[in-house]
Amino acid sequence: xxxxxxxxxxxxxxxxxxxxxxxxxxxxxxxxxxxxxxxxxxxxxxxxxxxxxxxxxxxxxxxxxxxxxxxxxxxxxxxxxxxxxxxxx
Numbered sequence: 001x002x003x004x005x006x007x008x009x010x011x012x013x014x015x016x017x018x019x020x021x022x023x024x025x026x027x028x029x030x031x032x033x034x035x036x037x038x039x040x041x042x043x044x045x046x047x048x049x050x051x052x053x054x055x056x057x058x059x060x061x062x063x064x065x066x067x068x069x070x071x072x073x074x075x076x077x078x079x080x081x082x083x084x085x086x087x088x089x
Contacts, residue, residue, distance in 0.1 A: 021031035054062075071078065 002064045017031055017035070018028060020035075024031065026034070
């Protein structure tokens with residue numbers, strides 16, 4: 001395993017990590033590793049979202065380009081009839 005050394009770590013941050021470790025009943029080393037893992041996973045998730053994110057215009061264009069489907073072609077009732085029946089109950 002590799003060793004990681006941090007220089008000029010602010011006292012307040014060090015104290016916060018110590019408190020976090022104590023709250024979770026883990027060592028300082030385990031707390032730091034956990035925090036680094038979380039930060040890396042969050043970063044990867046954000047990259048994935050950015051990679052797959054589409055602009056609103058692209059999404060709307062995809063929606064508009066989908067073929068229209070008539071429910072009666074599949075033997076399904078018209079939704080307006082179903083809504084009217086529901087309202088009349």
